[in-house]
Amino acid sequence: MTATRLVTGIGVSPGRVVGPAALLPDPVHEPPAGARLRPGADVEAAAGQVADAAERVRAALDAAADAATGESAELLHATATMAADPSLLSDAQARVRTEHLVPERAVWEAADEVAAQLAALGGYLAERVRDVTDVRDRLVAELTGRPVPGLPTRAEPYVLVAHDLAPALTATLDPARVLAVVTVAGGPTSHTAILARARGIPAVVAADVADVVDGVVLLVDGAAGRVTVAPADEDVARALAPTSAVRTFDGDGRTADGVRVELLANVGDPAEAEAAAASGAQGVGLFRTEFAFLDRTEAPTVAEQVAAYGRVLAAFDGRKVVVRTLDAGADKPLPFLHAAPETNPALGVRGLRIAGEHPDVVEDQLTAIAAAAAAHPGTTTWVMAPMVATVEEAEGFVAACARHGLGTAGVMVEVPSAALLAGPVLAHAAFASIGTNDLVQYTMAADRLLGAVARLSDAWQPAVLRLVEATCAGGAAQGRPVGVCGEAAADPALAVVLVGLGVTSLSMTPRALPDVAAVLATTPSDVCRRLARLAVESSCADHARAVVRDALPVLAELGL
Structure with a gap:
């Protein structure tokens, strides 16, 4: 027992x-080292098996992606693209032709070579090793007639x-x-x-x-x-004891004493928009536009973008939609924008920095956003740029938006420099939205996808909360609203802290809206401020989380 x-x-x-x-289940076992074709075997047919298996794996992943939405669809499409990577396939086929390796062994060795190269580059590219081994296992399973890992x-x-x-x-x-x-x-x-x-x-x-x-x-x-x-x-009975009826969000975010807090939805593609609108979200705090650029060898046309963006704006008629311009780079590389590999993509050309090397891409996107907004006047359309690090970048982006008739232009605060310069930045930008996922990564020098530094990669880190506080102070000095659109907004306890620090809007996965709304509705704004101070002054993330959760009995009452 x-x-x-x-x-x-x-x-x-x-x-x-x-x-x-x-x-x-255990991963697919490594084919025997040196396993070769039988003498006289058709080498070209064996090499063709690699390409055929890759096509079947790619098709299966793309089909799964087509049935999914948002982040799920993006990740499945990205893995499908890797399954058809010409460098991986050509290397495997060359090993079949020159060394007469059986197809599954050739794929294994070729994938190991790619994985070793990515691991040596470090940073985000090292994290792609997990994707390479996933594709490798799928290909080997397909070639050997074994069940696909799942x-x-x-x-x-x-x-x-x-x-x-x-x-x-x-x-x-x-x-x-x-x-x-x-x-x-x-x-x-x-x-x-x-x-x-x-x-x-x-x-x-x-x-x-x-x-x-x-x-x-x-x-x-x-x-x-x-x-x-x-x-x-008895522990099971206590943990699963009924807490309350299924919660819904009535579309009115507020604290117990009536201070308004906009509760918004993050949307990753048009397919998610209708469900997000039906969830009661007061608008969209983060509309990711990367979906329009994925799996392409060139940027989408302005007309294609207008149609795609218009679907989201239409779903939120009468409400606000904050559109983020293209945030490519790092964990979202696009071949037609990033021809040469970067040693550390997380610190390279990503977000707004793309405008310096590909100004036409950003200009076309602003043209499309403006056209979509004009076609849906019932929706309040705001625009923001990712990865803003300097006052000059903020000023330049706001000016570019103004040239396109986009009057409400803001910035993402994802790097410490933007948080520390929030006042001067918001002297130009109309609003700020804090992307806590990247802000944590850059503040703590901890790759947000790397499990080995998971304890550092936590939005409860007092250093991160101090930067949130600095951003809100800068916004208050300029009379500008500051929101949060990272994963931190979906944590009901952390949402209380963020509001206490001065955040005016929270954008999250729609599923989290009822829980966050319920906790805020039972917490007065002065308690939010008091708990925010306790969190900011904590010595570590674990202590900050514990002290706030202990002071919010509503979390246990609601099963949170």
């Missing part, structure tokens, strides 16, 4: 569930336990089958965290569950970041 024990990790998606552990098959819903999850696999999680996700690796802003939250699946990452056995009962608290292995019956 397994002894009861408590494992503490990082809670990244709220919810309490109990279910049997289901371990992610989720466990069980008769009952389960808690998925894994060292880590490939983005393509995370994107296909079915909430009806997967009660919760617990991983050894990963951080608060990893793809696993973002997608689990978007799909409403409780999740805990960076948890020591490597020795958990298949079938053992797990009690997962995705808000508190706790996993109880083999919990006692």
Whole structure:
């Protein structure tokens, strides 16, 4: 009988569930080294098998992407593109032709070569190694007739336990089958965290569950970041005791004493817009436009962009939509914009910096946004630029927007320099929106996708909260609103702190709106300010989180 024990990790998606552990199946085994074709075998036919397998894998991933939306679709399409990577396929085929390796061994060695090159480059590119091995396993499975790596098959819903999850696999999680996700690796802003939250699946990452056995009962608290292995019956009953009726959002964000807080939705593509509008969101605080540029060898035309953006604006007629211009680079590389690899893409040409090398791309996008806004006058359209680091960049972007008739132009605050210069920046920009995912990464020097530094990659870090406070102070000095559109906004406890620091709007996955609204509605603004001070003055992220959660009994009452 397994002894009861408590494992503490990082809670990244709220919810309490109990279910049997289901371990992610072992990866595809490495084909034997030196495995070669039989003498006299058709070498060209064997090389052709590599291309055929790659096409089948690509098609399957693209089909899954077409059935998904937002981040899930983007990640599946990105993995599909990697499956058809010409350099990987040509290397594998060359190994078949010159060394007479069997196709599966040739693919394995070619993928290992690509992975080694990415690992040596470091930074974001090193994180792509996980994607390469995922594609490698899919290709080898296809070539050997084995099941494609995927989720466990069980008769009952389960808690998925894994060292880590490939983005393509995370994107296909079915909430009806997967009660919760617990991983050894990963951080608060990893793809696993973002997608689990978007799909409403409780999740805990960076948890020591490597020795958990298949079938053992797990009690997962995705808000508190706790996993109880083999919990006692009374613990299960207490954790799953009914808290309240299913919550909805009435479209009016406010604190207990009536201070208004705009509660907005993050939208990744037009397919998400209608559901976000139906959720009661007061508007869109972050409309990511990258979807229009993915899987393309050249930028979309202005007409294509007008049509795509117009679908989102139409869904939010009578409300506000904040459109973010293209944020390519780092974890969203686009071949037609980034021809040469960068040593450290996270610190390279990304976001607004693209305008310096490809001004036509940004100019066309502003033209399209302006045309879409003109076609939907009932929607209030704001525009903001990502990765603004200087006052000059803010001034230049605002001027560019003005030339296109876009009168409300703002900036993303994602790097410390923008937070520290918030006053001068907002002397030009009409508003600021804090992207906490990147702000954490750049403040803490911790790759937000790297599990090894997950404890640093946390929006509760007091240093990050001080930068949020500085941004809000700069906004107040200029009479400009400051919002948050990173994953931090979806954490009900952290939302209280952000409002206490002076944030006026919170934009999040639509699923989080009812929980955030419910907690704010029971918390007076003076309590928000008091808890914000406690968090800012804490010594570490864990202490900040604990002291705030302990002061908000409503979280336990609501099961958060």
